[in-house]
Amino acid sequence: MHATQDETEPPSAPSAALRPGLRERKKQRTRDALIRSALELFAERGYEGTTVDEIACAADVSQRTFFRYFAGKEDVALAVQQMVETHFFEAVCERPAAESPLTALRTAVMSSWDTIEEAIASVVPLELHLRTYQMIQTTPQLIAAHLRRTAELEDRLTEVIARREGLPPEDPRPRILVAAFSGVMRETGKRWGLLMEQDMEEFRRQTAAYLDQIGPALAENWRS
Known part of the structure; x- marks a missing residue:
């Protein structure tokens, strides 16, 4: 000892x-x-x-x-991921008020990548973070805790978007937008987490490509 x-x-x-x-x-x-x-x-x-x-x-x-x-153990296992989410939330809060809500969310994700790798590397090697992310996705206790924290983050993002747009709490649009955005982020992360040979730049590219599909996916007629 x-x-x-x-x-x-x-x-x-x-x-x-x-x-x-x-x-x-x-x-x-x-x-x-x-x-x-x-x-x-x-x-x-x-x-x-x-x-x-x-x-x-x-x-x-x-x-x-x-x-x-x-x-x-659960708390320490999710510590770096929580740092990533906090970094993103702060980036959303700093976006210009003139941006549309979806643009603010998308730009915050992409811009936060410019500094988050350095922040992660100051605590653990990036490769170790990637392995931990995969572990979170495949461990029932951790994925449940991760989803619980994600729901809390969604509530905070909803409040920020509503305040940015001057909307009352009962307006459903901020919550619907955040739910759609978070769904895309979860799907991208789940797919990327299963392919450990991919690096952060590939994750960034895939995330941008998926976020760009929110508008088309919500179109009324997919066949036109």
Whole structure:
């Protein structure tokens, strides 16, 4: 068993003015180490075959420290995916008000790809994230949790779109649009997740191609 790290500052820590920033960086390093350790173990032993104790030991921290950062295995398994979704949501919120709702959603997805790979790579190797994404798609407990979080994200996106357009909460159009958009994203992700040889650029291309079909797919007559 490895010796575990504690969460306290060493006696020689810099002045009090610097301590909050140092503590936050240390916490972020510990959190990232737990994520990397967990995803590496999941890739090696499978989700069900990995315990919280093993994750904590691999990250060189105590089990108590693990639970300071994550509620359990499910939480740490979805941590990077949650980061991706948060990145996308923030991109939607930053889109110009003059854009149509669908354009704002589509552009936010495509533009967020410009920086998300770097953000992922700062925590785990991109290839490990891709393997984890496939694991999420094929593990009942994780896909259920992922879909639950997706539903929560859809609610937040609906509120943003309604507010952008100055619509009352009872107007169904924002929710219908977000549901259609999310359906396309889920279908693209599901297909891509089954083909591990594909890279992020291919995922981006497929996503753009699928999103471009929302309008035609909603046309009244597909035969014309």
